[in-house]
Structure formats: structure tokens, C-alpha cells
Amino acid sequence: MVTPTLLFTPAELLVTLFAFITLLGDAWFLFVGLSVGYWVGPRLTDTTRPAAATVIALATLALAVVLAVKSYTAIPRPAATPIDPAGLPGGLAGFVAGELDSSGFTFPSGHATGATAVYGGLAALLTVGRRRPRYAAAAIVIALVSGSRVILGVHYPRDIVAGMALGVGLIVLARWVADDESIPQADRVFLLAGVASVVGLGVAAAGGHTEEVRHAVIGLGTAVGAGASWYRSGERLVAAPTVSLPVAVGGLVVAGGVWIGAYEGVFGLAGALVGGAVGVGIILWLPLVEQWRKKRS
Numbered sequence: 042m043v044t045p046t047l048l049f050t051p052a053e054l055l056v057t058l059f060a061f062i063t064l065l066g067d068a069w070f071l072f073v074g075l076s077v078g079y080w081v082g083p084r085l086t087d088t089t090r091p092a093a094a095t096v097i098a099l100a101t102l103a104l105a106v107v108l109a110v111k112s113y114t115a116i117p118r119p120a121a122t123p124i125d126p127a128g129l130p131g132g133l134a135g136f137v138a139g140e141l142d143s144s145g146f147t148f149p150s151g152h153a154t155g156a157t158a159v160y161g162g163l164a165a166l167l168t169v170g171r172r173r174p175r176y177a178a179a180a181i182v183i184a185l186v187s188g189s190r191v192i193l194g195v196h197y198p199r200d201i202v203a204g205m206a207l208g209v210g211l212i213v214l215a216r217w218v219a220d221d222e223s224i225p226q227a228d229r230v231f232l233l234a235g236v237a238s239v240v241g242l243g244v245a246a247a248g249g250h251t252e253e254v255r256h257a258v259i260g261l262g263t264a265v266g267a268g269a270s271w272y273r274s275g276e277r278l279v280a281a282p283t284v285s286l287p288v289a290v291g292g293l294v295v296a297g298g299v300w301i302g303a304y305e306g307v308f309g310l311a312g313a314l315v316g317g318a319v320g321v322g323i324i325l326w327l328p329l330v331e332q333w334r335k336k337r338s
Contacts (some may be wrong), residue, residue, distance in 0.1 A: 049129075056124050057133060059189040060140040066152035066186035071100055071159045073293065076324045078163075080284035080292075085169055091227065091279050092166040094271060094325065096159055098230035099215045101267070101321075103158040103208060104151065105234050105260045109241035110207075111146040112253045118143040123194045141193055145252075150196045150204035153187040157208025165212060183208075228275065231268030238264055258310050259303050262317025270325045281328030288331050296323040 049057065064070055075097045082090030126138040164172075164179035187205055190196040218229045238261035245253035271278070284292070296319075302308055303316030 050124075053124050053129060056126075056141075056193060057129065057137055059185075059192045060137045062185050063140055063152060063189040063193060065182060066156040066189075068100075068104060068151075068155060069297075071155055072097070072324075075100065075159065076293065076296075077289070079324065080289050080327060082283070083281075084283045086167075087279075088166075088168050090328075091275075092163070092168075094227040094275075094278070095166055095215065095219055095230060096162040097321075097324070098219075098227045098234060098264075098267065098271075099158050099162045099211060100155060101260060101263050102215065102230055102234035102237055103154050103211055105237035105241055105257070105264070106207065106211065107149060107151045107154050107204070108253055108257055108260065109237060109244050110149060111151070112241060112245040112248050112250050112257075114148045115146055115248060115250070116148045118145065118147040119194050119197060121194060123192070141195065143195055147196055148200050148203060149207055150187065150190050150200040152190050153183075153196075153201040153204025154208045154211075156183045156186040157205045158211050161208060161212050162215065165216065226275075228268045228272040231264045231271065235261055235264035235268060255306055255310065255313050256304070258313045259300075259317040262303075262314040262319075263321045264317075266318025267321040267325055270322055274326075274329070278325060278328055281332045282335065284327050284331045285334075288327060288334065292323050292327045292330075296320045299323070 075093055079090055079093035079097065082093055120143065122141050122143070124137075124141075126134050126141060128134075129137055160179040160182045164175040167175060169175075183205065187201040190201055191198055214233070215230045218233060219226045238257050242254060242257035242261065245257050299316045300320040303313040303320070306313070308316055
């Protein structure tokens with residue numbers, strides 16, 4: 042009798058599954074999801090767009106604080122990997138290998154912090170549906186994303202615990218600063234993100250962490266560009282219409298290209314600063330582009 046060959050071992054199946062789950066905490070996924078929610082917000086409730094803008098600010102703040110703390114602690118990630126991804130079939134090998142990348146620093150977990158800040162922030166600020174189901178759904182996603190980082194072997198348990206605690210603390214801070222009675226004041230949270238980016242820039246530069254310096258500059262540009270945009274035109278942006286699919290796709294392509302170029306170091310440090318501001322500016326101003334397009338047609 043011939044024993045059938047398994048496509049995956051149990052360990053490979055578990056790691057592959059959580060490699061996909063961890064995408065829910067990737068910075069690009071969080072910002073794309075928040076951008077879409079920001080664009081279609083008026084179709085849901087009047088408070089969805091300002092809530093999404095505030096959570097975009099919160100995500101920017103979370104990334105800036107994580108960068109500063111990681112640059113200061115400079116603790117290496119775990120060295121061991123749970124599986125050898127080379128044994129996986131097809132294109133999964135490259136994908137899983139990327140998610141098992143152990144470069145960079147480990148404390149605290151950026152995925153745990155970002156997922157807690159974003160999903161927890163949405164649960165706290167959105168008015169869609171009932172509050173308890175929102176918090177329950179957020180808690181499940183946060184737990185899965187945070188747990189995935191340990192299962193993938195790229196973080197220690199202490200990293201994700203610290204990240205989740207940091208995320209909760211940033212939600213409390215952001216709600217206090219933005220004034221829960223008037224959620225649209227996202228510019229205040231962007232101001233905090235700018236301050237955190239400056240601190241992170243100083244810490245990263247002092248430690249000689251070149252990549253972290255570039256990321257801090259992008260964060261600073263993002264915070265300044267978004268904060269100025271919301272301070273100047275927040276009410277107009279909230280009142281603007283839902284963004285249509287062609288305009289949204291075009292905006293994502295342009296903003297994504299600018300951000301990718303900035304993160305890859307194509308534009309240099311000065312360009313990274315401008316790139317961060319331009320990228321988030323496109324995201325925030327796209328409703329006014331839609332408004333202009335409708336008037337023209």
C-alpha cells in the first residue's frame with residue numbers, strides 16, 4: 042500500500058495560514074483599508090469619513106512611536122525560523138519566506154501595535170452597527186495578527202504584549218487629544234505623529250540606523266502633509282462625496298507609487314519627506330477631486 046504524500050506538513054500548513062493572517066497587520070494593508078473606508082465613508086454614515094481620518098492619524102502615530110522605541114531598544118528578532126519555506130509548493134515559498142524575514146528589530150511588535158491601534162480605533166470611533174460586536178470583531182483580529190507574529194517566529198511573546206498595550210494606550214491618547222465630542226479634529230493626532238516622528242528620527246540617527254531614519258522622515262512628511270490638509274480643509278473633506286472606483290484606483294496607484302519610491306530610497310531623504318506628504322495628501326484630497334469631477338460632468 043502506497044502512503045499518500047501530504048502537500049503540507051502540519052507545521053507548514055500552520056505557518057502558511059498565519060503568513061496570510063499577518064497581512065492584516067501589514068502597514069500597507071492597514072493604510073489601503075483605511076483609505077477605502079475614508080473614501081466611501083459618506084455612503085455609510087456621516088461620521089465614518091472623519092473617524093477613518095482620525096484612525097489614519099492614529100496609524101501614523103503608532104508607526105512613529107514603534108519606530109522610535111525599536112530604534113532605541115535595537116533588540117534583534119528571534120534567529121530561529123519555524124519551517125524551511127523552500128519546501129512549500131509553487132509561489133508560496135517566496136511569499137512565506139518574506140513573512141519569515143527576521144531583519145530589523147523586535148521590540149515592540151509593529152504588527153501588534155498597528156493592528157490594535159487601527160482595529161481598536163475603528164471599533165471605538167465608528168458608529169456603524171452595535172458597539173459590542175465591533176469590539177469583539179476587533180479583539181479577534183488583533184489576537185490573530187499578534188499571535189501570528191509569534192507563530193511565524195519573528196517576535197517574542199513579550200513583543201506582542203507590549204505592542205497591544207502600546208496600541209491601547211495610543212487609542213486612549215488619540216481620543217483625548219482629538220476630543221471625542223468632535224472626532225473630525227484628526228489634525229491634532231497627526232501633530233502628535235509628527236512629534237513622535239521627530240523623536241524617532243533623532244533616536245534612529247543617534248543609533249546609526251539608516252533605514253529607520255528614512256522611515257522616520259517619511260512618517261514626518263505624512264504627519265505634516267495630512268495634518269495641514271485636515272486643519273485647512275477638514276470640513277470640506279467631510280462634506281465631499283463618495284469617491285468613485287476609477288478615481289479611487291487612480292489615487293491608490295499614484296499614492297502607492299510615491300510611497301513605495303520613498304520607502305525604497307529612490308528619492309533620497311528630502312524626497313522621502315515630500316513623498317510622505319504627497320502620498321497622504323492624495324489620499325485625503327481625493328474626495329475633492331471626485332467633487333470637481335462631478336461638477337465638470
